[in-house]
Amino acid sequence: MADFSAFFAESWHRLKQAELYRPRPNPTFANPSWEASPFRVLALRLSPYRDVDRSTPHLFLAQAARGAVPPAYVDFCFFPVEADRRLLAGGGVPLITGLESGRSLEDFDLALVSCAYHLELLNLPFLLQGSGVPHWASERTEALPPLLLGGSSAMAAQALLQENGDCLADGLFFGEGEGQAEALVRSLFANKGLLKRARLAAAADAVAGFWPAGDLARPVRQAVCRRPESLGQARPYPILPGPEAGTARLAVTLGCPFRCSFCFEGYERRPYRRLPADGLLQAARALKQASGARTVELASFNVNTHPDLPRLLAELNRLYLQVNFMSQRTDILSSSPGLLELELAAGKRGYTLGIEGISERQRGFLQKQLDEPVIRPLLARLLAARVREVKLFYVLSGHETGEDFREFRAFLGWLRVERERHGRGPRLIFSFNRLMRMPFTPLAHDRLLLEERDWEPLLAQARAAVEGASGEFRLASAWPEYATAQVLAQGGTWLAEPLLLLAGRGFCFDRELPPAAWTLLREWLAERPWLLDGLIAEKARDHRFTLGFVKTSVDAETRFTRYQEARALLDPSPGASLPRPRRPHLRLSHLRVPPQLPADLEELLRRKAHLQPLYAALTVPREAAGASPEWLDAWCLRLLLAAHPELTDNLLDARQCLLGGQGARDRFPPWFGRALFALTAWDPEAARTALGGTAEATAAAPAGSAAASWQRLELTLHLPARFFPRAGDRLLEYLAGAHAPATARREDAGLRLEPGARALKRKLLLAGLVRTTPEGERLELAIGPRFSPRRYLECFPDPEAWRQALLEVHAFTLEAAGDILDPQCEDNPLPGY
Numbered sequence: 083m084a085d086f087s088a089f090f091a092e093s094w095h096r097l098k099q100a101e102l103y104r105p106r107p108n109p110t111f112a113n114p115s116w117e118a119s120p121f122r123v124l125a126l127r128l129s130p131y132r133d134v135d136r137s138t139p140h141l142f143l144a145q146a147a148r149g150a151v152p153p154a155y156v157d158f159c160f161f162p163v164e165a166d167r168r169l170l171a172g173g174g175v176p177l178i179t180g181l182e183s184g185r186s187l188e189d190f191d192l193a194l195v196s197c198a199y200h201l202e203l204l205n206l207p208f209l210l211q212g213s214g215v216p217h218w219a220s221e222r223t224e225a226l227p228p229l230l231l232g233g234s235s236a237m238a239a240q241a242l243l244q245e246n247g248d249c250l251a252d253g254l255f256f257g258e259g260e261g262q263a264e265a266l267v268r269s270l271f272a273n274k275g276l277l278k279r280a281r282l283a284a285a286a287d288a289v290a291g292f293w294p295a296g297d298l299a300r301p302v303r304q305a306v307c308r309r310p311e312s313l314g315q316a317r318p319y320p321i322l323p324g325p326e327a328g329t330a331r332l333a334v335t336l337g338c339p340f341r342c343s344f345c346f347e348g349y350e351r352r353p354y355r356r357l358p359a360d361g362l363l364q365a366a367r368a369l370k371q372a373s374g375a376r377t378v379e380l381a382s383f384n385v386n387t388h389p390d391l392p393r394l395l396a397e398l399n400r401l402y403l404q405v406n407f408m409s410q411r412t413d414i415l416s417s418s419p420g421l422l423e424l425e426l427a428a429g430k431r432g433y434t435l436g437i438e439g440i441s442e443r444q445r446g447f448l449q450k451q452l453d454e455p456v457i458r459p460l461l462a463r464l465l466a467a468r469v470r471e472v473k474l475f476y477v478l479s480g481h482e483t484g485e486d487f488r489e490f491r492a493f494l495g496w497l498r499v500e501r502e503r504h505g506r507g508p509r510l511i512f513s514f515n516r517l518m519r520m521p522f523t524p525l526a527h528d529r530l531l532l533e534e535r536d537w538e539p540l541l542a543q544a545r546a547a548v549e550g551a552s553g554e555f556r557l558a559s560a561w562p563e564y565a566t567a568q569v570l571a572q573g574g575t576w577l578a579e580p581l582l583l584l585a586g587r588g589f590c591f592d593r594e595l596p597p598a599a600w601t602l603l604r605e606w607l608a609e610r611p612w613l614l615d616g617l618i619a620e621k622a623r624d625h626r627f628t629l630g631f632v633k634t635s636v637d638a639e640t641r642f643t644r645y646q647e648a649r650a651l652l653d654p655s656p657g658a659s660l661p662r663p664r665r666p667h668l669r670l671s672h673l674r675v676p677p678q679l680p681a682d683l684e685e686l687l688r689r690k691a692h693l694q695p696l697y698a699a700l701t702v703p704r705e706a707a708g709a710s711p712e713w714l715d716a717w718c719l720r721l722l723l724a725a726h727p728e729l730t731d732n733l734l735d736a737r738q739c740l741l742g743g744q745g746a747r748d749r750f751p752p753w754f755g756r757a758l759f760a761l762t763a764w765d766p767e768a769a770r771t772a773l774g775g776t777a778e779a780t781a782a783a784p785a786g787s788a789a790a791s792w793q794r795l796e797l798t799l800h801l802p803a804r805f806f807p808r809a810g811d812r813l814l815e816y817l818a819g820a821h822a823p824a825t826a827r828r829e830d831a832g833l834r835l836e837p838g839a840r841a842l843k844r845k846l847l848l849a850g851l852v853r854t855t856p857e858g859e860r861l862e863l864a865i866g867p868r869f870s871p872r873r874y875l876e877c878f879p880d881p882e883a884w885r886q887a888l889l890e891v892h893a894f895t896l897e898a899a900g901d902i903l904d905p906q907c908e909d910n911p912l913p914g915y
Contacts, residue, residue: 086176087184098165106707113156120154123151126194128196129591144158146259147264158181158320158322188227197233208588234346238520239629240573241577243628248295256291269284270282282295310357321720330373331378334380348523349636354387366397370402376737380394384410386410386414412460416457428683428687433471434475437452443485465508468508480537521571521572527621563591623639696762700759702738704754708751729763733769740891749873792894796893797892798892799889800858800887800889801887804858806886809858816877822837831851835863845866848864849863
């Protein structure tokens, strides 16, 4: 057993992602004690939390584990950032260690790994060797848990395999995990008494999409969610600190009805399924209760393929404070009457449009059914509407010619004139990327361009064209990242050797890939020209792809036929008839927006923006100290709705506003105790009645409002001696340096601090008492708004130790206050401890 809790207790404050590692039980995990749990599951992400806090696979895995085994202990591990990797290694802590438990991999019963982007594959062997874990499944003993990898890039994870079927993971999961992930965990728990190989074999027999390491000849059928309506059964899930804690994501469709030749989504996730609107709205209510989110984001590859999007936007805006969505089909947005007006009424001011090819010919090759007669009118409407920003995404295939660029420049010339016609238009961002030939798509058969010199003139022409039209040019990935990712996506089982070589040299993917990593991989390939030649060559109909044993909904013959069609559209033979574009089984004008709906939605948002908050004085328990503001707000709303589910349709937001805001966050160490929350509700009086309690009122502000600006805080600072020696003396020195000196008088209770008239006028320390405790010193203070506890705490030897302090708020006095709801009943949603 390897428990590293002591390390985190002493050193967590020095970690870059300190909020993740704070040693306290996160109440939203709902874990039993470690000793009492019959099954311990670790959800592992292969990227740092700061880069994946907007995504949900780790939350999905946590919900699946909890659903399969309710008393399971569920924990997370994220790939540590560089500074944290150094600190953990220096402390002898494995890189794979649970955030909540402080336990290393061997203490868990199961590890579920999510791979969202195939460059993350570099990080798996890096993490294993940084945790003292053998790389290969065949080398790992029964003392280590099964390590299973899935995710959106699992279908491009062949770099993890050896020719004999051995694997860096103990098993791979291919396809959609909805329903199957829970079944997988349940199977492994039920067979916990068996040897690992037998447990994995039993799981493979019972669970669609799961392949146990060891046999590349063993067929496996990609898992498909057959009953998407079941996705509406939301469960509470762990809330992690970070800016996305208050955002929940609601899947409205699965898959994509279109079959662009380059796109993983259109081929891997088949068939296309849209969830019924009634079920989605029911799920949205359950999701709000489960998450405490003020914002819901509609998660879909193309959100406007859902025919009930107008209704969803209207109803969800009544349920949530904010409704967001990103990806949508450009042609549907252009051709659906009233849809753009509805989105503008809903407050959408930033648009992302996937144009893909720079010309009709290139879009034909990519089989992107989008013509300029559709693109131009939509852009003209966006310019006229004065939206804030428009991002246009393009892919360079490497097959572009001068004619393609002439067409692109003509389009940009029209766009520049149109923009000038409307005065100062929106910010126009042109994001380019080199085409990634992905497995299980038609263009997996296309030849690869792995020489940077082949791309440089194309990128130079694209940049010059964009900047000449006063647009912003962006390149989505640097050359080392693109080239390495392309090799990983298309290589064979031979990739395992250079993958381990890269990890052994210390290379990993952390927002970027060091150029030396591609240099090393390129040199390795150059020494094996037969591999490089096979990699870059066009692939024939009967080419054997490494993961060909995975049976998908679109077979290999169909994909090759589609590749031939794409090539014919790119380079048509003289006199040959071109293949007719394949249209999806979806009418592009399928959306119907009621004429009055945009105006009604605009009025709804206007009313929402002018809601007057109800202020409530609540007690934040000690276990929530150090939480991010977003975490605390989401947790508060979740607890309020759990105690009062009748408020789900009424209460939109709960926002801590006493010590909120970035300025306050920078001034205060981890705190708990009395706090002021602003509650946004459609009907504040109904919320007041439901919450009960008493109201503290003054005549300084209108009834129902309160100013969050305080003039006096009564608090206690708990300061451990090992981090804060001579705390009372240092406080006197700090005050003297701030030109607000205080005198000290010894009493039986401790050291009494008496600020002078000048100090009181400067509104720093108003009163104070220093008590000595067995752990250190306890400062009982009354402070004014100019006192910065953090600045005082940074005067100690370790300036980062301010996070080890604990501040307890006992009372506050506002500069002006109106009615403040003060629930004192037993169901106060944030009871004191």
